[in-house]
Amino acid sequence: MTVKTRFAPSPTGYLHVGGARTALYSWLYAKKHQGKFILRIEDTDRERSTEASVQAIFDGMSWLNLGHDEGPFYQTERFERYKEQINKLLESGNAYRCYCSKERLDKLREEQQVNKQNIGYDGHCRHLSQDEQDISQPHVIRFKNPQEGTVVFNDLIKGEIAVSNSELDDLIIARTDGTPTYNFTVVVDDSDMEISHVIRGDDHVNNTPRQINMIKALGADVPHYAHVPMILGDDGKRLSKRHGAVSVMQYRDLGYLPQAVLNYLVRLGWSHGDQEVFSIDEMIELFDLKDVNRAPSAFNTEKLNWLNQHYMKNLPVEEVMPHLQWHIEQAKLDVSNGPDLKQLIPVMADRVKTLKELVASVSYFYQDFDEFDAKAAKKHLRPVAKEPLETVKSKLTAQNDWTADSLHHLVSATAEALDIGMGKVGMPLRVAVTGSGMSPDLGITLEWIGKDRALQRIDKALAFIAEREAQA
Numbered sequence: 183m184t185v186k187t188r189f190a191p192s193p194t195g196y197l198h199v200g201g202a203r204t205a206l207y208s209w210l211y212a213k214k215h216q217g218k219f220i221l222r223i224e225d226t227d228r229e230r231s232t233e234a235s236v237q238a239i240f241d242g243m244s245w246l247n248l249g250h251d252e253g254p255f256y257q258t259e260r261f262e263r264y265k266e267q268i269n270k271l272l273e274s275g276n277a278y279r280c281y282c283s284k285e286r287l288d289k290l291r292e293e294q295q296v297n298k299q300n301i302g303y304d305g306h307c308r309h310l311s312q313d314e315q316d317i318s319q320p321h322v323i324r325f326k327n328p329q330e331g332t333v334v335f336n337d338l339i340k341g342e343i344a345v346s347n348s349e350l351d352d353l354i355i356a357r358t359d360g361t362p363t364y365n366f367t368v369v370v371d372d373s374d375m376e377i378s379h380v381i382r383g384d385d386h387v388n389n390t391p392r393q394i395n396m397i398k399a400l401g402a403d404v405p406h407y408a409h410v411p412m413i414l415g416d417d418g419k420r421l422s423k424r425h426g427a428v429s430v431m432q433y434r435d436l437g438y439l440p441q442a443v444l445n446y447l448v449r450l451g452w453s454h455g456d457q458e459v460f461s462i463d464e465m466i467e468l469f470d471l472k473d474v475n476r477a478p479s480a481f482n483t484e485k486l487n488w489l490n491q492h493y494m495k496n497l498p499v500e501e502v503m504p505h506l507q508w509h510i511e512q513a514k515l516d517v518s519n520g521p522d523l524k525q526l527i528p529v530m531a532d533r534v535k536t537l538k539e540l541v542a543s544v545s546y547f548y549q550d551f552d553e554f555d556a557k558a559a560k561k562h563l564r565p566v567a568k569e570p571l572e573t574v575k576s577k578l579t580a581q582n583d584w585t586a587d588s589l590h591h592l593v594s595a596t597a598e599a600l601d602i603g604m605g606k607v608g609m610p611l612r613v614a615v616t617g618s619g620m621s622p623d624l625g626i627t628l629e630w631i632g633k634d635r636a637l638q639r640i641d642k643a644l645a646f647i648a649e650r651e652a653q654a
């Protein structure tokens with residue numbers, strides 16, 4: 183059997199991280215079995231589907247690098263096919279026209295509620311003969327669900343699920359205007375596209391018995407099903423906007439690497455021993471549906487941060503570069519005059535959790551700042567810092583070998599010569615040249631800032647101290 187999986191989002195918003203995880207699991211499963219992964223856009227709800235949401239799905243999938251082997255298929259382009267299959271069910275006696283008015287159905291529901299019966303259609307039109315029908319009258323088409331027996335399927339995550347047909351009413355498969363309904367289009371598509379494994383969110387698990395009945399009525403093979411439990415926020419409720427970022431692209435904007443997001447998502451509900459870090463190849467090799475948790479998983483931002491830092495530090499710099507570049511563009515930071523970004527990544531990755539933070543914390547390497555960070559200046563640009571700064575400035579002025587090691591040495595030699603702690607020179611110098619109290623090792627910092635800039639900035643800091651002295 184060729185494994186074929188699909189991701190079938192409805193384009194009614196952004197690509198949710200829950201959807202992305204489902205997509206990843208489907209994608210991994212297909213790759214693992216040398217199968218095919220299909221992308222299908224379920225856009226039949228014309229009021230809620232938008233072009234922008236379709237684009238958001240493509241953007242999210244392509245940012246995550248989850249390419250599809252077939253598609254994208256659009257359900258709105260397949261109406262003819264759905265009509266054909268509806269007719270097939272009508273002809274085989276597996277579907278029927280229902281003329282019940284809204285009033286009748288409302289009344290039926292009320293009665294069922296009062297009598298505490300299962301809510302559902304009562305099959306009123308199920309046995310109408312040809313003569314009893316006037317098909318020019320408004321009607322819907324219902325699937326004739328079997329009335330006896332039980333639908334049993336072995337969910338590859340949840341285990342065996344059995345639902346008695348007596349609990350399933352006759353579902354509408356075509357509306358009065360002839361358009362097909364959601365459960366029916368899924369069934370036609372899954373069988374036409376020869377999907378072998380339907381991997382989807384468990385909000386769809388209740389649809390599955392009905393879908394199985396319809397697939398059988400169409401004479402098609404029933405696929406395997408795997409329903410992935412939902413993702414919870416840190417308060418135990420279903421992950422939603424209230425909890426923070428839920429769209430995949432928000433994670434890009436926040437400065438996460440797709441590699442980190444994928445690794446995070448694969449572990450959110452799936453495990454392999456106590457391993458936390460998985461390359462894509464390892465995920466493909468090790469992922470299995472039977473190891474997906476049955477219980478919902480809780481989102482944990484700290485773990486995502488940890489993974490992101492891990493990938494910033496450990497991925498080949500070339501893989502991080504395009505993502506970093508994107509953030510640099512967003513921040514409109516001109517990096518033409520300063521250290522090479524490739525050098526910057528390994529040094530800065532130790533100090534920040536995201537690419538966005540990284541970009542925000544390196545601007546002093548490329549451009550001058552207007553003001554010193556108030557808190558850092560208050561603490562370190564004080565009159566006592568004047569002498570150390572002047573001394574280090576004259577040593578730097580005379581310094582020709584402008585490399586990290588020798589600059590580092592120069593700073594410690596200054597502290598020794600003045601017989602003061604390294605911090606008493608280093609911190610004022612750091613604030614002077616970077617504007618804040620945080621930067622990598624001073625040797626590297628000075629090397630990257632460059633001699634001219636460093637000296638100018640020290641002058642600025644000395645002026646700041648002088649002004650402060652005058653005000654005191």
Ligand code: GLU
Pocket residue numbers: 190191192224368381382383386
């Ligand atoms: N279109 C459905 C959704 O976005 C998914 C349907 C399915 O996977 O069967 O929730």
